Amino acid sequence: MKQTGAARALRNGILILGPLLVIAVLVATQFGAARLSIAAVLAGDPIAETIFYSIRLPRVLLAALVGAILAVTGLTFQTLLRNPLADPFILGVSGGAACGAAVATALGLARIPGVIPAVAFGGACVAMAAVLLLARRGLTIDPSRLLLAGLVLNAFFSALILLALSLTGGSDLSAALRWMMGTFFSASWSDVVMLAVVLTLSLIALAAYGGELRLMAFGEDDARSRGVNTNAVVLIVFLVSSLATGAAVSVSGIIGFVGLLVPHAIRMIWKHDYRVLLPLAALGGGTLLVLADALSRSIMAPGELPIGALTALLGVPFFLVLLRRLAR
Amino acid sequence: MMELSSVGYAYAKGGGVDSVTTRFREGELVSLTGPNGSGKSTLMKLMARALDPQRGEVRLLDRPLAAWDRREFARETGYLPQEPEWLLPMRAIDVVLSGRAPFLERFRWESKEDYALAEQALADCDASHLADRLLEEMSGGERKRVFLARVLAGQPRLILLDEPLAALDLEHMQRFVEMLRTIVDVKGSTVVFISHDMNWSSACADRMLVMNGGRLVLEGPPREVMRPEVMLEHFNFRGEALQSDSGRSWIVPSR
Numbered sequence: 001m002k003q004t005g006a007a008r009a010l011r012n013g014i015l016i017l018g019p020l021l022v023i024a025v026l027v028a029t030q031f032g033a034a035r036l037s038i039a040a041v042l043a044g045d046p047i048a049e050t051i052f053y054s055i056r057l058p059r060v061l062l063a064a065l066v067g068a069i070l071a072v073t074g075l076t077f078q079t080l081l082r083n084p085l086a087d088p089f090i091l092g093v094s095g096g097a098a099c100g101a102a103v104a105t106a107l108g109l110a111r112i113p114g115v116i117p118a119v120a121f122g123g124a125c126v127a128m129a130a131v132l133l134l135a136r137r138g139l140t141i142d143p144s145r146l147l148l149a150g151l152v153l154n155a156f157f158s159a160l161i162l163l164a165l166s167l168t169g170g171s172d173l174s175a176a177l178r179w180m181m182g183t184f185f186s187a188s189w190s191d192v193v194m195l196a197v198v199l200t201l202s203l204i205a206l207a208a209y210g211g212e213l214r215l216m217a218f219g220e221d222d223a224r225s226r227g228v229n230t231n232a233v234v235l236i237v238f239l240v241s242s243l244a245t246g247a248a249v250s251v252s253g254i255i256g257f258v259g260l261l262v263p264h265a266i267r268m269i270w271k272h273d274y275r276v277l278l279p280l281a282a283l284g285g286g287t288l289l290v291l292a293d294a295l296s297r298s299i300m301a302p303g304e305l306p307i308g309a310l311t312a313l314l315g316v317p318f319f320l321v322l323l324r325r326l327a328r
Numbered sequence: 329m330m331e332l333s334s335v336g337y338a339y340a341k342g343g344g345v346d347s348v349t350t351r352f353r354e355g356e357l358v359s360l361t362g363p364n365g366s367g368k369s370t371l372m373k374l375m376a377r378a379l380d381p382q383r384g385e386v387r388l389l390d391r392p393l394a395a396w397d398r399r400e401f402a403r404e405t406g407y408l409p410q411e412p413e414w415l416l417p418m419r420a421i422d423v424v425l426s427g428r429a430p431f432l433e434r435f436r437w438e439s440k441e442d443y444a445l446a447e448q449a450l451a452d453c454d455a456s457h458l459a460d461r462l463l464e465e466m467s468g469g470e471r472k473r474v475f476l477a478r479v480l481a482g483q484p485r486l487i488l489l490d491e492p493l494a495a496l497d498l499e500h501m502q503r504f505v506e507m508l509r510t511i512v513d514v515k516g517s518t519v520v521f522i523s524h525d526m527n528w529s530s531a532c533a534d535r536m537l538v539m540n541g542g543r544l545v546l547e548g549p550p551r552e553v554m555r556p557e558v559m560l561e562h563f564n565f566r567g568e569a570l571q572s573d574s575g576r577s578w579i580v581p582s583r
Contacts, residue, residue, distance in 0.1 A: 005421065005422065006425075208435065211432055214426060217415040217418075218414055221379075221409055222378070222407070222409050224379075224398075225405070226429055227398040227429075227430045228398070229398060271419060271422075271462060272422060
């Protein structure tokens with residue numbers, strides 16, 4: 001059967017972005033402190049194999065998963081808040097998650113499996129609720145208040161992270177920096193598996209509500225009249241997005257602007273609804289963060305630039321352009 | 329088709345509708361008029377289930393709206409909001425296809441039949457040539473026609489239109505009014521539309537409803553509504569009524 005418009009757009013998008021992600025992953029494994037050739041890995045060189053399978057591959061895959069999650073949640077936050085500037089970092093949701101995770105780590109809870117992601121999820125939910133409370137004006141969300149609320153929350157969470165770490169770990173500022181600027185330095189296979197599960201479940205849940213999200217793009221009144229229980233959809237999508245953000249931040253720290261850059265680029269290229277945009281945003285976000293991470297490892301090798309600093313360098317000019325366009 | 333009994337809804341900031349009771353029969357074209365802020369749009373939202381009434385009850389086909397499954401209700405009705413909005417860059421054909429959403433199962437794409445209905449609806453609204461254009465590239469009137477096509481694509485039995493004529497040019501107003509008549513006369517659907525244009529309303533509607541201050545103050549055939557006294561009392565408009573040879577009434581400003 002001939003596929004219809006949206007299905008065809010999704011297939012084409014996957015055929016373009018899928019291979020791009022695979023290539024990015026393979027290329028990114030080549031970058032890092034030690035030289036590594038794929039040929040040596042395939043030839044069975046034990047050192048090359050160790051570096052590739054225990055360090056490089058989990059790290060690159062983790063970057064792909066985190067990028068996918070941040071891009072997808074950026075898209076859902078933009079939809080629910082009806083604001084093109086919404087992004088897990090700008091809203092303070094990433095900050096809330098990082099704060100929860102950092103505090104739990106400082107308290108020595110990191111050894112209990114599942115605690116860090118769970119606390120990060122709690123932090124993300126608290127931040128989301130706080131943003132909504134602060135930015136609501138009657139029934140609508142005020143865009144400038146939304147940005148202000150995010151700004152203030154981010155400052156508060158940064159302070160809490162520093163406080164928690166200095167109260168427990170002495171003067172180790174690099175740990176704080178890891179949470180606040182993001183890194184994939186300590187990537188492990190267990191992180192990769194956890195995030196892969198979270199991403200898959202989130203995408204399935206969001207795809208199930210793709211039709212509802214598509215109608216909500218036409219406004220809440222319209223969506224309700226088209227059979228959408230908008231309150232339920234908003235609650236479910238917020239929870240799923242906060243959970244996914246929390247899980248991503250719990251392994252990588254705060255990485256901003258991916259959720260802003262990728263959804264806007266995808267929307268500009270594929271002018272379709274969420275059933276098409278969500279999976280493509282995942283692929284695009286994965287590719288972007290894999291490449292950014294490779295760059296962060298190679299700019300001043302063998303040292304590393306925090307990945308969040310790099311995405312901010314890319315994202316801030318883009319944010320300013322969007323802000324100007326919104327002001328007009 | 330639809331009955332309203334003592335329906336009330338008050339916004340926190342004031343305004344809304346107050347104990348409106350009326351009924352809409354099958355195969356009826358009804359115009360809902362009234363001055364700005366008289367509660368027309370709110371009443372229509374209550375009928376379209378975009379809002380739930382605070383008092384009273386709305387029934388579709390003898391069943392209270394609250395007893396309807398939301399999607400089933402959406403299959404029977406179509407609603408055009410006053411100011412259609414959209415968040416994503418979208419082509420007209422995809423906007424119209426979204427009118428088929430209440431018929432779509434989870435995780436499924438539209439079928440060829442859905443496409444055929446969407447294309448037919450675009451053609452009915454003289455908008456086939458807009459199919460692949462983006463909404464933001466269109467004029468207000470073109471966009472209106474696309475959103476009207478979106479309503480028609482769902483083939484609803486009850487069609488609720490909030491100011492469908494606003495932004496349309498004369499040609500498309502006429503086409504549109506003729507199309508509404510056809511839908512009502514041939515398919516037996518019920519159409520309720522909000523309009524400030526008394527003359528177009530009386531030219532096509534079987535019945536006119538007048539709202540003022542949140543209340544339904546008058547309903548009847550056009551000739552009962554199109555009177556200078558009514559215009560003065562409810563619209564604060566000084567006009568006189570003209571009769572055409574065909575028996576139609578027109579309201580024109582007094583000199």
